[in-house]
Amino acid sequence: MPPEQRDFHLFETEFGAHVLLVNGSRVFTIPFEIARALEGYPDDSDALLSRLGLSTPEYVTGEPPTAIPIRSLSLAIAQKCNLGCTYCYAQEGGFGSKEKDMSPEAARAAVELLFYEAAAGDRVQLTFLGGEPLTNRKLLRDCTEEAAALAEASGVRVGFSITTNGTLLTPEDGEFFERHGFAVTISLDGVGQVHDRLRPFKGGRGSYDRVLANARPLLAMQRRMQVSARVTVTPDNLFLRETLDEFLSFGFHSVGFSPMLSSPTEAGEMSSADLAAMLDQMISCGEEFERRVVRGERYAFLNMSNALAEIHKGTHRPYPCGAGAGYFGVSAEGGLYACHRFVEDPVGAMGDVRSGVDRASQARWLAGRHVHLQEPCRDCWARYMCGGGCHHEVIKRGRPACNYIRGWLHYCLQAYIRILERRPDYLPQCLIRLPL
């Protein structure tokens, strides 16, 4: 890779020299002479970009957003779990305190809060998490039906999603999720024993066979519903390509990978060497994705399709996600937190579903978490694509994965150009498929 610059990132493909201009995440193909000039101009690149007609006012200012309406809530409807995964941020479901279910009263207040600020035509998202949300199935269904009725009455569009360990899934759940168009994400950390070692039942028995047996009927019935697999990558399951191909062969709608960067017990956390190995695996999956796209085949490697869609749009944002902005996690007792990972954590406390968002805490959060204030992010070319990394992981552990993130984005930028040149029809389609 060429030397790191703050305001642009040069890269090459067989189709020539290219530059990502950080301001606005704009991607250009440029003559080699210009790439060489930019390499030699690190202190005065502004003047050169201006001369080339490529300068434009700052897309992202240091000003944090204000008065953001709530658009997405995730409900920890059960702060308990039947699995005993060692790395879990929820510490086996209870978030470090006694196991509990959300009360129907708190759940109703959360659903009402979600719809309170939404007008006809707006889109809101209701997510069920835990713990294991299916340990509180009745409340999950009641909340969904209440939200669907509110949506029907108000003209607000609602999307539903659930992340589950899959051990309690039934075909009836599948029918319910299909009826309401759920995005169902099943946590699966590898094939067979690899998964069993990372995601055992609390008694120590493996959960893989049960999860797959439960998932199969849902995979067969997905029409409106989308059933995806999410793999948390630890040093013990760095077999991404095999995992991806195996899960896609089962009929999962997509498969995504996420490195374990911070766990309450430090178990399963990835080292720099592990992240370098993961990057090689991710690129190997990406190269297969490129081959399949060129052949016109679907290959639902979620990290890749998301990255390409974001690069194509030119996404530029001062935060990694909507946590504490339009998105909140709701604890079993009805507390609002910056996201599902901060449940019960005073660092991310932001009010209560009954009294609404604590706007002062939110303003402090958004001002403090802005990527312009993060180190070393403020001088990194990837800052508006990465947004500074998951708030929870950064606050708990720091930023061990910067080289991994930049390496992945560098590869994705190259793949973007190759796909644009070889299959120009792929990207507009991909953009249409993005969630609103």
Add this chain to the structure above:
Amino acid sequence: MSKRIEAKNLSAQLQYRAAGNPPSTEPHTAISNAFPGLEMDFRNVWKRILVGIELHESSNFVVAADDDAPPKVKQLALHYRLMRVEDISVMVPVTGPLYVGGPNVSLPDTTFHDPLWPLEWSNALAKIVHEFSGKKVNCTFESLPEDPKKKTVNVSLTVRPFFDEADVEGERVRRAVIAKDVAEPGALSQSLCSPWQNDYRECACFYWAATRPDYVNVEARPDGTSGGNNWMQKERTPQTPPVYNVDDWMDPNLLNYSDLFRDWEKALRFIIGGKDEEPPPEAQ
């Protein structure tokens, strides 16, 4: 290998300025609205998008046909409007409330007084321009609502290529420039706003957010209400009571079109910090 700078992703394309275009063509430097517009009237690029006819810029009405057009096309001029291109309706029924809180009713179009409204072409015809550039499309025209025997004409017309093509360093490329055949010289600057004489009066109610003050000399009152003047109020002095006259060009207290056409530069006052500017010393 490229010898040119090519904008690849969407944010790069949005910011891109085609060779020869002035700085005011970039989104962040353009002033206010795009149509009728101060720099150009973008609607005019669609008037000649179908070979053989010219459409009115806002109503789908066929205003002219080419001299060498076949008789079936020629008959359209001044009698028909375009209803459909391939599977895309370009005239659609529109419903909504006529007043705040009112029931949803069919909203009559102000040109032809029927409940069909023309769609904005940049969106409505995007698919046609993308898929049928230089090719024939099936078009449906209908006689105007006033025609007691409603007649329909189906005719196949060619879509003019929207983007200019040129040879750049030995390579044939499509450029981010509107093709000459779509917009003849002068077409883009036809039908522009003349804001001082006309459009500031025409488009009131906070339409011109940046350049036309609506409510001036505003004072907050202790009870939470406010007082002030309409920018169009005639002959204001600091002693004029802060009472807002609701905009109405027939109101003798407000500037009318004639006042503005004759004397806009004296009649309209600069507003500085929300208040009428101080009169120049000689006027005092």
